[in-house]
Amino acid sequence: MPEYHVWTQKEEDAIIQGHSHYYNNYKKIQQNFLQYMTIVQVKNKFYKMKSEGKLAEKQIPSSTSFSMLEELVAILKQFQ
Incomplete structure (x- = not known):
């Protein structure tokens, strides 16, 4: 039976970095990090x-912020 793994800060940082690249795909995190x-082990x-709240939820822009972004792009195009 395998021993209990004590996670290092470097390994936790790798999961956080992998989460920023692959979001909830822990298989890709394991393969690449x-x-x-x-x-x-990685899944658990x-x-x-x-x-524990160490991994942020993916932010989906609201329709309001998206329309504001469209307005900003239209304004910037005027100055080109």
Whole structure:
């Protein structure tokens, strides 16, 4: 039976960095940032960090902010 893994700050940072690249795809995080760990280890730590609030939810722009962005682009195009 494998021993309990004590996570280092560097490994937690790798999950945070992977989350910013791949959002909730912990398989891609494991493949690209923590290849030496099993997918189960990464998945468990990923969801533990998510439940602790260490991984931010993806921000989806509201329709209001999107329309404001469109207005800004239209204004900037006038100055070209």
